[in-house]
Amino acid sequence: MELNRVDAEVYMKLSGLGHFVQDAPLYESAKPFTRRVIEAFGPERMVWGSGTPAIVDVHLADYGEAERALVKGGNLARWFNK
Known part of the structure; x- marks a missing residue:
């Protein structure tokens, strides 16, 4: 999956891990999935929606x-300022 190479305007939002894994509160069993998504889009095209920063x-x-700063708000700020 090299989706980040397709279109510079495509972003991915991660959230709602509790819908497909049950190991709350941090959903660590989903780390392989989240890593694959981040690698596919690249940290520069990721945003994360969560009311729980620890996740x-x-x-x-x-x-x-x-890279963490981008995903945790830098990308969203850049996108809104376009």
């Missing part, structure tokens, strides 16, 4: 500070 922190733990 985002767990799923982005393997990424650098700059």
